[in-house]
Amino acid sequence: MKLGVFMVLFGGKSFEEALDYIAAKGLDAVEIGTGGYPGTAHCKPEELLADAGKLKAFKQAVESRGLTISALSVHGNPLHPQKHIAKEFHDAIIQTIDLAQRLEVPVINTFSGCPGDHEDAKYPNWPVAPWPNDFQEILDWQWKNKVIPYWTETGKYASDRGIKIGLELHGGFSVHTPATLLRLREAVGDVIGANLDPSHMWWQGIDPVQAVHILGRAGAIHHFHAKDTTVDPINVNRYGVTDMQSYSNMLDRAWQFRSVGYGHDLKTWADIISALRLVGYDYVVSIEHEDGLMSVEEGFSKAVQNLQQVLIKEPLGEMWWV
Template sequence: MKLGVFTVLFAQKSFEEMLDYVKAKGLDAVEIGTGGYPGTAHCDPAELLADESKLKAFKDAVESRGLMISALSCHGNPLHPQKAIAEPFHDTFVKTVDLASKLGVPVVNTFSGCPGDHEDAKYPNWPVAPWPNDYQEILDWQWEKKVIPYWTEMAKYASDRNVKIGLELHGGFSVHTPATLLKLREAAGEAIGANLDPSHMWWQGIDPVQAVQILGRAGAIHHFHAKDTTIDPVNVNMHGVTDMQPYTNMLDRAWQFRSVGFGHDLKVWADIISALRLVGYDYVVSIEHEDGLMSVEEGFSKAVANLQQVLIREPLGEMWWV
């Protein structure tokens, strides 16, 4: 495996400054934002696709430092019921797939999105209960009319360009659990897989080790994020895991994101890394920093130090003792 970082946390640095910083920290890979929620601080797909010299310079800047691009990421909601919101997310995704194909980057990460509850809806509707029956009817309509048709088309588009789609399992979107990811993958094809982030498993009550096993057995892990979560044992009884308080209200929230090792100890992270190896994942573990209790520098540095202790880097050898 290789250690990388989702570089949006370094948006204040120039592209080459960011690459130098990441290299100096001993990392192997970068995951680069290309628009949508992550922004375009280090990469504008339209600009690079329109200029071969800029595209070459971009690629050379990464490779000359001995780094690789693990994924291009354009998280957004292309299924938003308002076309004025959905279309820019869709266009960014398409351009990102085109750019990934030209760069030889195998994965584009994004969200599945979430539709409204009917054709004239204005806002997404995320059903999370089977009763009253209205919610089940909404869910069925969303998947049959929006989620499956859109991602079937996009999976073919990506597959035709030798690119895989890593959907981050995230609350608020149609694909948010191993089951919903596998449901879409069965309908839309194997280009669809997970950008698996343990932090979103923990707050939903899902064991990330088991999520790795479930998705890994299906060959459905395309990329992996390293981010932690802590659940407050008192506040969760007040607000539940679907706590709607702002992330900034950290003292009262039921759960919050943390840097690797500050929500769960390294034995848990070693179990996650071992599970990834067990199911044959031998790609990049990409650090994502969203810790409200630490600066970017400190949170990132601690995540690097902790993951360096548990990452399995060397290829598998023969079981000499068998």
């Protein structure tokens, strides 16, 4: 496995300054934002696709520092019921697929999106309860009319270009659990897999180790994010795991994102890394830092230090004791 970082974290630095900083920390890979929610601070796909010289210089800037690009990330909601919003996200996804092909990056990361509850809806509707039965009707309509058709078409576009799509299992979107990821993968094909982020498993009450086993046995992990979560044992009893308070209200929230090692101990992270190795994942572990208690530099540095202790890097080789 290789250690990387989602470099949207360093949007305040120039592309080359950020690469220098990352390389100096001893990392192997970078995940680069190409639009949608991550923005385009370090990469403007339209410019790179239109200029072969810029494209070559961009790739050389990464490779000359001994780094690789693990993924291009363009998180958004291409199923948004307001068509102009959905189109912006969709166009960014298509451009990112094209750019990934040109850069020889094997995977793009995004969200599944979440539709509304009917054709004339204005806002997404995320059903999370099976009763009253209206919610089941909404869910069935969304998957039949929006989720599966959109990703069937977009998945084919990616597959035809040799690109895999890593969907982050995130609350608020149609694909947010191992089961919903596998449901879409069964309908669309192997081009769909997970950009598995343990932080979103923990707050939903899902054991990330088991999520790795469920998805890994199906060959459905395309990329992996390293981010932690802590659940407040008192606040969760007041607000539940679907706490709608701002992330900035850290003292009262039921749960919050933390840097690796500050939500769960390194034994837990070692178990996750071991599970990844067990199911055959031998790609990049990409740090994502969204810890409201730490600066960018400190949160990132501590995540690097902690993961370097548990990451399994060398090939297994033969079991000499067998």
